[in-house]
Amino acid sequence: SQTIHQWPATLVQPVGSPLSLECTVEGTSNPNLYWYRQAAGRGLQLLFYSVGIGQISSEVPQNLSASRPQDRQFILSSKKLLLSDSGFYLCAWSARGLSEKLFFGSGTQLSVL
């Protein structure tokens, strides 16, 4: 069976510090991978998606970047965090041809102070 791992679960970082959130998927190959952010207002905002190694599509201009160094690994990064980067970050995957069926990780609660 497929599983998605996302860590850490909680992170408190000072403004200006770097960020690295990691997500890995097991039990499948060639998945579509996604990073979402959920602000306090509950909406889910798509940040990045990837259909293959090294292929990253950015949905909104921001202080964050994403990379996919391996088929089942997706990393969200920032060189210098801003207060506005605080939020709940969710990684997700979908199978090729079934992109509507997203499987989400358990999320990372990021607080930038």
Place this chain on the structure above:
Amino acid sequence: GQQLNQSPQSMFIQEGEDVSMNCTSSSIFNTWLWYKQDPGEGPVLLIALYKAGELTSNGRLTAQFGITRKDSFLNISASIPSDVGIYFCAGRSNGGGSNYKLTFGKGTLLTVNP
């Protein structure tokens, strides 16, 4: 970009009551989905709808794909305390990069009083 209007924003109901929530869009979607998010977790897919007019059930949950392709409804019958959470509608339109992306509503926060 595409937007989904989901209502109500929140609901407070008694255990055993039925629940209805809906999503509307100004543009057409080819796929409608409903997800549920438990507190502190990622959303989980409840129901996927692929054809206009389609009515699909998953246990006590029933969802419908609107005829106009611009709306969808989710009903929960005989609510129980574990139904608590945020319910999201999502839509996908076909073509180009949109094949990989879902548009989410802002969610309906459901509270069930025992």
